[in-house]
Amino acid sequence: xxxxxxxxxxxxxxxxxxxxxxxxxxxxxxxxxxxxxxxxxxxxxxxxxxxxxxxxxxxxxxxxxxxxxxxxxxxxxxxxxxxxxxxxxxxxxxxxxxxxxxxxxxxxxxxxxxxxxxxxxxxxxxxxxxxxxxxxxxxxxxxxxxxxxxxxxxxxxxxxxxxxxxxxxxxxxxxxxxxxxxxxxxxxxxxxxxxxxxxxxxxxxxxxxxxxxxxxxxxxxxxxxxxxxxxxxxxxxxxxxxxxxxxxxxxxxxxxxxxxxxxxxxxxxxxxxxxxxxxxxxxxxxxxxxxxxxxxxxxxxxxxxxxxxxxxxxxxxxxxxxxxxxxxxxxxxxxxxxxxxxxxxxxxxxxxxxxxxxxxxxxxxxxxxxxxxxxxxxxxxxxxxxxxxxxxxxxxxxxxxxxxxxxxxxxxxxxxxxxxxxxxxxxxxxxxxxxxxxxxxxxxxxxxxxxxxxxxxxxxxxxxxxxxxxxxxxxxxxxxxxxxxxxxxxxxxxxxxxxxxxxxxxxxxxxxxxxxxxxxxxxxxxxxxxxxxxxxxxxxxxxxxxxxxxxxxxxxxxxxxxxxxxxxxxxxxxxxxxxxxxxxxxxxxxxxxxxxxxxxxxxxxxxxxxxxxxxxxxxxxxxxxxxxxxxxxxxxxxxxxxxxxxxxxxxxxxxxxxxxxxxxxxxxxxxxxxxxxxxxxxxxxxxxxxxxxxxxxxxxxxxxxxxxxxxxxxxxxxxxxxxxxxxxxxxxxxxxxxxxxxxxxxxxxxxxxxxxxxxxxxxxxxxxxxxxxxxxxxxxxxxxxxxxxxxxxxxxxxxxxxxxxxxxxxxxxxxxxxxxxxxxxxxxxxxxxxxxxxxxxxxxxxxxxxxxxxxxxxxxxxxxxxxxxxxxxxxxxxxxxx
Numbered sequence: 001x002x003x004x005x006x007x008x009x010x011x012x013x014x015x016x017x018x019x020x021x022x023x024x025x026x027x028x029x030x031x032x033x034x035x036x037x038x039x040x041x042x043x044x045x046x047x048x049x050x051x052x053x054x055x056x057x058x059x060x061x062x063x064x065x066x067x068x069x070x071x072x073x074x075x076x077x078x079x080x081x082x083x084x085x086x087x088x089x090x091x092x093x094x095x096x097x098x099x100x101x102x103x104x105x106x107x108x109x110x111x112x113x114x115x116x117x118x119x120x121x122x123x124x125x126x127x128x129x130x131x132x133x134x135x136x137x138x139x140x141x142x143x144x145x146x147x148x149x150x151x152x153x154x155x156x157x158x159x160x161x162x163x164x165x166x167x168x169x170x171x172x173x174x175x176x177x178x179x180x181x182x183x184x185x186x187x188x189x190x191x192x193x194x195x196x197x198x199x200x201x202x203x204x205x206x207x208x209x210x211x212x213x214x215x216x217x218x219x220x221x222x223x224x225x226x227x228x229x230x231x232x233x234x235x236x237x238x239x240x241x242x243x244x245x246x247x248x249x250x251x252x253x254x255x256x257x258x259x260x261x262x263x264x265x266x267x268x269x270x271x272x273x274x275x276x277x278x279x280x281x282x283x284x285x286x287x288x289x290x291x292x293x294x295x296x297x298x299x300x301x302x303x304x305x306x307x308x309x310x311x312x313x314x315x316x317x318x319x320x321x322x323x324x325x326x327x328x329x330x331x332x333x334x335x336x337x338x339x340x341x342x343x344x345x346x347x348x349x350x351x352x353x354x355x356x357x358x359x360x361x362x363x364x365x366x367x368x369x370x371x372x373x374x375x376x377x378x379x380x381x382x383x384x385x386x387x388x389x390x391x392x393x394x395x396x397x398x399x400x401x402x403x404x405x406x407x408x409x410x411x412x413x414x415x416x417x418x419x420x421x422x423x424x425x426x427x428x429x430x431x432x433x434x435x436x437x438x439x440x441x442x443x444x445x446x447x448x449x450x451x452x453x454x455x456x457x458x459x460x461x462x463x464x465x466x467x468x469x470x471x472x473x474x475x476x477x478x479x480x481x482x483x484x485x486x487x488x489x490x491x492x493x494x495x496x497x498x499x500x501x502x503x504x505x506x507x508x509x510x511x512x513x514x515x516x517x518x519x520x521x522x523x524x525x526x527x528x529x530x531x532x533x534x535x536x537x538x539x540x541x542x543x544x545x546x547x548x549x550x551x552x553x554x555x556x557x558x559x560x561x562x563x564x565x566x567x568x569x570x571x572x573x574x575x576x577x578x579x580x581x582x583x584x585x586x587x588x589x590x591x592x593x594x595x596x597x598x599x600x601x602x603x604x605x606x607x608x609x610x611x612x613x614x615x616x617x618x619x620x621x622x623x624x625x626x627x628x629x630x631x632x633x634x635x636x637x638x639x640x641x642x643x644x645x646x647x648x649x650x651x652x653x654x655x656x657x658x659x660x661x662x663x664x665x666x667x668x669x670x671x672x673x674x675x676x677x678x679x680x681x682x683x684x685x686x687x688x689x690x691x692x693x694x695x696x697x698x699x700x701x702x703x704x705x706x707x708x709x710x711x712x713x714x715x716x717x718x719x720x721x722x723x724x725x726x727x728x729x730x731x732x733x734x735x736x737x738x739x740x741x742x743x744x745x746x747x748x749x750x751x752x753x754x755x756x757x758x759x760x761x762x763x764x765x766x767x768x769x770x771x772x773x774x775x776x777x778x779x780x781x782x783x784x785x786x787x788x789x790x791x792x793x794x795x796x797x798x799x800x801x802x803x804x805x806x807x808x809x810x811x812x813x814x815x816x817x818x819x820x821x822x823x824x825x826x827x828x829x830x831x832x833x834x835x836x837x838x839x840x841x842x843x844x845x846x847x848x849x850x851x852x853x854x855x856x857x858x859x860x861x862x863x864x865x866x867x868x869x870x871x872x873x874x875x876x877x878x879x880x881x882x
Contacts, residue, residue, distance in 0.1 A: 013134075013166075013170070021127075025124060028117065028120060031117075031204060032113060032117050035109050035112065035113050035117075036113060038105070038109060039105070039106055039109050039110050039113070042101060042102075042105040042106045042109075043106060045098075045101065046098050046101055046102050046106070049094060049097075049098040049101075050098065052094070053091050053094055053095055053098075056087070056090075056091050056094075057088075057091060059087075060084050060087045060088050060091065063080055063083060063084040063087070064080075064081070064084045066080055067080035067081045067084065075240075075243065079236070079240055082233070082236060083233075086229055086230070086233050089225075089229055090226060090229070093222050093225050093226060093229075094222070096218075096221075096222070097218050097219065097221075097222045100214070100215065100218035101215055101218065103214075104211050104212075104214035104215045104218065105211050105212075105215055108207060108210070108211045108214075109207070109208075109211055112203070112204075112207045116203060116207075123172070126169055127169055127170060130162075130165055130166045130169045130170075131166065133162050133165075133166075134162045134163060134166045137155070137158050137159040137162040137163075138159060140155045140158065140159075141155040141156060141158070141159045143155075144156075279311075279371070279374065279375040279378050279379075285312075286312050286313060287310050287311070287312045288310075288311040288312065288375065288378075288379060288382075289310065289311045289371075289372070289375040290308065290309065290310035290311070291308070291309060291310075291368070291372075292306055292307070292308055292309070292364070293306070293307065293309045293318075293361045293362060293363060293372070294306050294307075294346075294361065294362035294363075295307050295309075295318065295359065295360070295361050295362075296359075296360040296361070296362075298357075298805055298806050299806060304346075304362065305320075307319065307320055308320070309329075309361070309372075310326070311333075311375055311376065311379050314332060314333045314334065314379060314382070314383040315328055315329075315330060315331060315332070315333065316328075316329045316330040316333065316336075316352060316359075316376070317329060329352065329359050330352055330354055330359070331354075331767075332383070333376065333379045333380045333383050334380060334383040335354055335355055336352055336353060336354045336376070336380065337352075337353050337380075338350060338351070338352050338353075338373050338376040338377060338380075339351055339353065340369075340373070341360065344360075346362050347362075347366075348362055348363045348364065348365060348366055348368070348369045349361065349362045349363075349369075350362075350363070350369055350372065350373055352376060356769070357805065421474055421475075421479040421484055421487075422443065422474040422475055424484060424487075424488060425445060425452060425474055425484070425487045425488065426441075426442075426452065426474075427488075428487070428488055428490075428491040428492075429491060429493050430491050430492035430493030430494075430496070431451075431452045431491050431492050433452075433492070434452065434453055434454040434457050434492075434513075435451035435452060435453060435457075435492040435495060435496060436453065436457045436460075436510075436511065436520065436523065436524055436527070437454060437456070437457055437510075437511040437512060437513055437515065437520055438510075438511075438512060438513055439454035439456070439457070439513040440513075442454045442457075442474075443455065443473065443474050443475050444457075444458035444471055444472070444473055444474060445471070445472055445473075445474055445487060446458075446461055446469040446470060446471055446472075447470045447471075447472050447483060447486070447487065447730055448469065448470045448727075448730040448731050449469060449490070449495055449528075449691075450486060450487055450489070450490025450491060450494070450495060450687075450691070450727075451490070451491070451492050451495050452474070452491075452492060453471070454513075456517065456520065457520065457524065458471045460517070460520060460521045460524050461524065461528075463521075464524070464525070464528065464529060467732065468528055468529060469528060470730065482722050482723060482726045482760060483726060483730075485722075485723050485726075486687075486723050486726050486727055486730070489687045489723055489727075490687055490688070490691065490727075494687075494688050494691065495691060497688075498534065498688075498691055498692050498695045499527050499528065499531070499533060499534055499695060500527065500533045501533060501534060501535035502532075502533045502534070502535050503533040506532070506533065508523070508526070508532070508533060509523075510523065511523050531695060531697075534695045534696065536696060537696070539672065542672035542673065542674070542677065543672040544672075545672060545677055545689070546672035546673075546676050546677050546680055547672075549677065549680035549681050549683075549684050549686065549689060550680045550684075552684040552686065553680055553683040553684040553719070556683075556684060556685065556719070673698075674693045674694075674696035674697050674698035675693070675698045675699055675702030675704075676702075676704070677689060677692070677693040677696070677698065678690055678693035678694065678698040678700070678702060678712045679702060679704050679707075679710075679711075679712050679715055680715070681693060681712075682712040682713070682715040682716040682719060682724050682728065683715040683716070683718060683719040684719065685716075685719050685720075685721040685723075685724050687723065687724065687727055690712075690724065690727060690728075691727075694731060700712065700728060700731050700732055700733045701713075701732075701733060701734045701737055703737075708739050708740050708741065709738075709739045709740040710739045711733070711734075711737050711739070711745075712728055712733065713725065713728045713729070713733045713734070713735070713737070713745050714737075714739060714743075714744075714745055714748055716728055716745075717745050717748045717749050717752065717754060717757055718748065718752065720752070720754060722756050722757060722760060725745070725757055725760055725761075726760065729760075729764050735761055735764045735765060735766045736766060736767050736770060738770070738772070741772050741773050741774075742770070742771065742772035742773045743772045744766065744767070744770055745757070745761055745766065746758065746761045746762070746766040746767070746768060746770070746778045747770070747772055747776075747778055747781065749761060749778075750778040750781045750782050750785070750787070750790055750794075751781055751785070753785070753787055753790070755787075755789045755790055755793070758778075758790050758793055758794070759793060762793060762794070762797045768794050768797060768798060778790075778794060779791065779794045779795070779798070782794060793821075796821060
């Protein structure tokens with residue numbers, strides 16, 4: 001180590017030593033100033049770097065948003081995503097560099113300045129103090145008179161002690177010697193540990209060089225990581241450069257083609273500006289013809305609005321904007337006719353007439369009118385030539401003219417809230433983690449599969465399409481009670497036992513949280529789209545499964561038949577009426593959810609115009625008589641026997657109560673199928689077996705040709721489970737598919753008195769105008785069965801549909817009172833289904849006969865001749881009076 005100050009000189013305390021000390025002290029002061037400045041500059045650099053990183057992160061976020069906006073262009077999306085990831089890595093490297101700068105420059109140099117230089121200053125103060133004391137002792141010793149011996153001795157002793165203390169301090173100050181042992185109270189400061197000048201000079205070199213070397217190594221690491229990162233990115237950049245060259249060539253070619261088309265169009269004759277329309281029944285998109293037409297509204301003002309019409313799937317639909325769901329004008333063109341309209345003031349008008357309504361439209365020219373008329377006629381002929389209806393139909397739930405009962409945004413607050421839905425669904429075993437990757441606390445769900453998902457897996461499920469997975473948020477979306485119960489009935493454990501049955505056998509690795517999105521997406525597609533991990537049962541196993549489900553179905557039916565009967569309700573006090581027989585006053589009524597005042601208020605509320613009243617009198621199912629009184633609902637006298645003397649009941653007295661189920665002989669079953677498994681599982685209310693059947697490839701609308709052409713949805717109705725119906729509907733079950741008697745699920749639910757299922761089917765767009773082979777609609781069946789609740793629901797749905805049609809395209813999606821009623825029925829059907837169970841063992845023989853005939857396919861029960869039926873108000877007043 002180079003000695004800056006010679007210790008010999010420090011002992012002599014020569015002028016050279018003092019000059020050297022002053023030079024060193026000045027150098028230390030300047031060093032402190034420079035180091036303080038460097039530390040401040042380092043802090044400013046780090047703050048600027050953090051601001052740069054913040055701005056850079058925002059820039060990278062903008063790149064990611066641009067990539068998300070360009071999802072339709074795979075090249076742009078993938079390239080921008082990769083670039084954003086690389087830039088994000090560079091931001092991380094910058095963050096590491098700035099952290100290293102803070103540790104190596106700022107922290108180390110600040111420590112050196114605050115500790116080492118501070119100790120040096122304290123040592124300098126002690127040195128200056130001792131120097132002054134030494135000078136004072138020398139002066140006192142020189143001034144001591146020779147004739148005063150005691151003063152001379154005292155001055156000599158003080159000088160000796162002071163010199164000794166000075167030597168210790170100056171050596172510590174210069175050479176870092178051990179602590180001096182000075183004596184005397186005024187020498188206590190000598191026991192401080194001083195920092196020598198030479199040691200400070202040496203440490204100055206090491207601290208500064210060590211800090212800068214560490215900082216330079218941080219830069220070396222930063223650029224090395226950046227080089228490695230962009231070396232990996234370079235092939236993609238070269239590939240993208242080649243694609244850009246090709247894009248330039250393609251753009252130039254496209255520009256030439258556009259210029260050629262532009263010049264060709266300019267040379268055309270625009271004297272006839274009619275749009276070219278051609279009817280194409282074999283169009284790839286399924287749209288036989290489309291174009292703009294004026295449509296006359298059905299409101300009081302008869303306004304005309306221009307809409308985009310199209311003929312697709314044997315339906316006439318229109319829409320105002322492309323993002324709007326099409327509104328169905330004509331449900332089935334086979335039931336319609338088209339004709340010219342020459343008796344109105346407007347030109348080029350024609351009318352499409354259906355059994356329930358008509359629609360007036362206007363074309364822009366005579367040629368276009370003829371083209372549309374010909375297209376409608378051709379569509380009608382094509383529909384009659386087809387053997388069956390098309391499998392794909394427009395979603396009537398979103399249509400404003402189909403009577404679909406989906407609740408609007410105004411009812412969101414009335415449905416189950418997301419928080420409670422999240423708690424209930426996650427409480428199901430296995431649902432606390434994502435079904436596909438195991439991520440904890442999932443907040444999304446696939447409602448047709450009945451599983452919970454994390455946000456990343458939910459995005460992948462959404463990309464599969466709704467025919468594979470319907471994704472809904474557990475916190476942001478509203479949940480209907482029947483859908484929430486469906487989620488609680490299935491769960492991740494049940495579904496994974498089906499869709500991952502062979503995952504370990506095949507050696508497939510299940511994704512974990514944090515795995516690349518590509519691996520998770522590949523696994524999900526293999527799991528749900530390809531169904532690679534589903535174990536396909538052997539024919540023997542399939543047959544055994546079907547037999548077991550059929551036995552379970554039979555046990556459920558048997559247990560429901562032998563339930564203890566409820567006590568019959570008390571005899572109601574009916575209002576006296578001249579047109580009622582004496583037997584009608586003794587009838588026993590079942591309860592109704594509506595009292596007479598409520599019914600009158602509801603019907604008067606929806607009866608908004610004379611046009612609607614006249615229209616309802618024609619098709620709503622409950623006629624108005626000529627004198628204005630409401631037609632009476634049919635019923636039967638309540639007796640202890642199955643039929644009274646003198647009444648004519650066709651084969652009803654021979655049928656015992658309660659309702660018997662079908663008795664199929666499954667021992668002779670030669671083979672099973674996924675469709676048959678779904679069929680019996682629906683009746684047995686076994687959701688896991690239903691999900692397994694769908695995973696094995698069962699068709700959700702499978703028809704059992706050996707059992708009256710019934711479908712799984714009809715079997716779910718007969719099983720009496722609202723959740724199984726909801727599960728089938730979520731998996732695209734046809735709510736209007738009929739059996740061999742022409743009865744759909746709504747018919748069967750009405751016959752069995754399942755009010756909750758009736759409400760569910762109406763919400764899902766079930767057609768209440770469909771007739772069975774006996775020309776009976778659900779409404780007429782409900783009227784004949786005297787089921788006031790179902791009659792009320794059907795009438796309200798019909799009236800709401802008529803009101804929406806009358807209000808035109810600008811009307812509301814549904815009346816608030818109407819929505820409130822259906823919401824209450826949905827809640828009650830899910831949470832308190834017994835309250836909606838109308839058919840008990842004490843019901844009238846006629847109701848039981850109707851149910852038996854619904855099962856056996858017999859003819860309708862004939863009413864007693866000349867019997868006077870009570871009105872709907874009488875039914876409700878009887879229920880309220882009881």
